[in-house]
Amino acid sequence: MADLEVALKDMMMLDGALGAAVVDYGSGMPLGMLGGSKSLDLEVAAAGNTEVVRAKLRTIEQLGLNEEIEDLLITLGAQYHLVRPLRGRRSRGLFLYVAIDRARGNLALARHRLRDIEETLEV
Numbered sequence: 001m002a003d004l005e006v007a008l009k010d011m012m013m014l015d016g017a018l019g020a021a022v023v024d025y026g027s028g029m030p031l032g033m034l035g036g037s038k039s040l041d042l043e044v045a046a047a048g049n050t051e052v053v054r055a056k057l058r059t060i061e062q063l064g065l066n067e068e069i070e071d072l073l074i075t076l077g078a079q080y081h082l083v084r085p086l087r088g089r090r091s092r093g094l095f096l097y098v099a100i101d102r103a104r105g106n107l108a109l110a111r112h113r114l115r116d117i118e119e120t121l122e123v
Contacts, residue, residue: 003121003122004022004031004032004121004123005032007022007032007096007117007120007121008020008021008022008032008033008034009034010113010117011034011096011098011113011114011117012034012035012098014098014100014105014106014109014110014113015100015104015105015106015109016100016101016102016103016104016105016106017035017098017099017100017101017105018035018036018037018040018079018099018100018101019033019034019035019036019037019040019042019045019098019099020033020034020035020042020096020097020098020099021033021034021042021045021046021096021097021098022094022095022096022097022121022123023046023049023050023094023095023097024093024094025050025053025054025085025093025094025095026093027050028046028047028050028051029046029047030042030043030046031094031123033046035099040099042097045081045097045099046097049072049081049083049095049097052072052074052083053069053072053083053085053095056069056072057069068085068087069085070084071083071084071085071111071114072084073107073111075102076102077102078101078102078103079099079100079101079102080099080100080102080105080107080110081097081098081099081100082096082097082098082099082100082107082110082111082114083095083096083097084096084097084114084115084118086118086121086123087118088118088121088123094123096114096117096118096121098110098114
């Protein structure tokens with residue numbers, strides 16, 4: 001089982017990773033962050049992506065769907081932003097977030113690795 005620090009380092013090992021965080025979507029606060037820059041403020045990204053996750057969860061509920069979010073992809077001109085809500089009993093209410101440079105990253109591999117990180121993360 002990986003801890004928070006290991007999970008963040010694993011996310012940052014993705015090709016093209018610009019920043020990574022584990023976020024509590026109840027509060028919008030990151031539990032841990034790694035990377036980022038002046039143009040990628042991870043605290044702002046955590047709060048903003050929290051709103052996206054909450055909105056999608058409300059929509060799923062309003063539609064009466066018996067589904068869970070696997071992951072969310074936000075595609076920008078130069079970046080991919082991936083959000084993966086955690087489903088473990090002890091990690092409900094959290095999500096993994098990683099921003100990836102589109103020119104250097106591999107979206108399919110990033111999604112696969114986030115799933116692996118989720119399965120081993122112990123919060």
